[in-house]
Amino acid sequence: MKKQATYELNSGVYIKGTGTSVGPLEKAGPLGEYFDRNHEDNYCGEKNWETAEQRLLEDAITISIAKSGLHDEDIDLVLAGDLINQNVISNYVMRDHDIPFLGMYGACSTSMQTLLTAALLISNGQFKHVISAASSHNSTAERQFRYPTEYGGPKPETMTYTVTGAGSAVVTNVKSDIKLTSVTIGRVIDSKQNNPNDMGSAMAPAASDTIIRHLKDLDIKPNYYDMIVTGDLSKVGTKILLEIMKEEGIDIENIHDDCGKLIYTEDQPVFAGGSGCACCAVVTFGYIKNLLDTNKIKRVLVVATGALLNPVMMLQNETIPCIAHAVAFEKVNENN
């Protein structure tokens, strides 16, 4: 609790264009209209799941660059990550771009991990336009972390459904109307959970840790924000987060929401809700950005949560270490 982990971005860091691309189930969900591009099926016109996910990430990055009115050569750096071994989705997508690139891995927290790194680099003054992007695909993640997609083993209610999609944002020091005001870097929190089919329970303590430190470091109350959004705690993890926060004397129930709950409806076959790098990425860069653009909210704290496991560690009876990274967004008047 002592160590400061929140950095205020006083020099002016802004979000310019964002890009999102999703699969059919996400398009059919309640936020469908907020996504820039969608694909008819999970293959996204490609020959296998891995190339499909590359298509989604390529979509998101190119859309975000185009919407910013920029070209590849204007971008100083791309920070991107995904869930697949060795970050191959991001690595392979960046073959086709002549832009310096750093792959990052933070499991489902990758969206805010890359965003906060981009923000800090911009505020440092050496970079002008940095892209932050993340992707996930239900079938690539299922096959790597769980079972073959057509395997008939029953899934428990606590399980989350990996979002098929990708989100990208151009972070810049050029003034625009969405400002990034501060970031909080997460700590690895292991709450001694060992059920990989219930990542919400495992990640909730990491989310509360980051939110509490963010509020304490900046000495602000939760209602400073119109909204505090977590990445993919789902139905199960949300309840635990709210209870931990209450025990700490901080009530965020009225302003809290979870991307994993927002992206799908109750009747979609997603068990406890959405998860994956794309979950927080597409909700933040699609829906939340729209809420800011349309002045429905002014300040929002996005806290992306990640379960830092892999199947081998789970078979070795290890517990699940988790992390949560936070970025604060603020709508500002362009003329200021």
Added chain:
Amino acid sequence: MNKDYSKIINKNAVKPKYFKNSFLAFIVGGSVGVFGQALIDLYVNVFEVDKVNANSLMLVTLILIAALTTGLGIYDYFGQFGGAGAFVPITGFSNSMTSAALEGKSEGITLGIGASMFKLAGSVIVFGVVSAYILGLIRYIFFMS
């Protein structure tokens, strides 16, 4: 160094619906059994196959149906609904092999499909053989003399 969150997490733990799951498994698994028996009767009475061969034909038919429905993307819904009832019969075994084979398709025939097929079913074979060996040994020592 981490705080203990286990109390709150355990309090909010979602319990599996044991009764509903068991009931569905009983109905679905039982139905697969009834269907298998109907197939045996069909082969014996209509196609005039002898009983031993009818049994094998029934198993092969169930394996084929499960493999086809897996390929058509239907079996996983059946598995989600029927739970152990869809998993325990030979249909579950067939599904585990077909789904793994489908998944391996993009990596080629030998190292993709060939190497992946027994990824899930392999342990069933291993422990099937091991337990058959142990039981056979017990039978040999105690009941054969």
